[in-house]
Amino acid sequence: MFDPEQVTTVTFDSYGTLVDVDAAERALAERVENPEPVSKLWRARSLEYTFVANHVDAYQPFYEMNRDALQYALTANDADISERERDEILAVYHELDVFDDVRDGIRRLRDGGYDCYVVSNGNPEMLDSMVEHADIGDLLADTISADEIGTFKPDAELYRHAAGRVGTPIQAIAHVAAGWFDVQGAKHAGMQGVWANRKGKSWEPFGDEPDLTVETFHELAEELDV
Template identity: 25%
Template sequence: MQTSPQAIFFDVNETLLDLQPVKESVAAALGGSKELVPLWFTTLLQYSLVSTVGGRYADFGSIATAALQMVARQQGMEFSEAAAKAAVKPVRSLPPHPEVPAALERLNAAGFLLYTLTNSAADALEDQMTHSGLKGYFAGRLSVDGVQKFKPHRDVYTWAAEQVGADPKDCLLVAAHGWDVAGAGWAGMQTAFIARPGQVTYPLADAPDHTFPDLDRLADALTMR
């Protein structure tokens, strides 16, 4: 790490919460085709960026629903918006990865101010934090709803730093996605990549300040300063 961060921002989906339940639900909706789940998630991210670049914001859940309908149509399947919404609904009630609560507790005890910074809509974020039991660990819960753009747009990270009264260089972004770490680094934040299974960093971005296999190791690094 460069300096001890004034604020630590956490991505939520996949970084803090396990996406397996929604992956299973989406696969079931697509006729049991687990191999189509990455295509759905990639399509979701693609069209969140289309929304951002085009200046036509829609919340992440709506884009997730539309992306699922698109993937289904590509496979010759058709189902309603209501059916697609039902398939992605488990994203609101995901469990935390096993080490997450204890790691956040350790960071709180060490005096760090923790915040979420997620592409999830604000109402979905509240459901996620309540269901996962993580709400109490965070000094604030930020959603891109507040800036009407999606990560990794630079404006999201500068906006987040402004919300907590800090300079981006004094903030740490913790994420399990290479695109998120890249965006935060380009915006001037310190970065920590959580190497969840299957996740890699972007070769054309600066290397993260640190890479950890999980949040336990992040907590070790920060609390042993």
């Protein structure tokens, strides 16, 4: 159950939460005849690689994970494109469109007294370009990358590292994410988990429920009475 009285800090995931990764499928469509299965496999493998990396000590920056996952998806679907074209598709991650509610929603939270951070699997270069392209740098206190400790979500170590970095008791942090595994990871580590359900999906039957579900950041601001 969401407890707004405890919250002093809000952290946000990046991809799918602040910015729309569907642009990557559009980039694929310009170069691949049947982009949908490639896009789905790319996203799934990218996450799977991070999950496995946490357990076999095979960390590499997320951009490289994403590149390897894209190459696998292209090969598995017999999509024969050049390395240069693959890298052009990957480059879309540096200029993804921000969701309409993000800037005004984060401003409401910040103006209401809440420190706002990004906690992401993305490596620092990816996060820098995302923040710049989304034009939210003036609203965030900082970005925190998995690269800092070489551990991906949903490992509790990353959320605990984030709490230490921001200097806030972990139970006073509300973590907002579109990914179900990210919400559950944050809750397991001791944060309050807020699911940004932007696409009207059903929650997973596995694991804990979110403490709060919102469609936009404005709904979170209303829950926090700002």
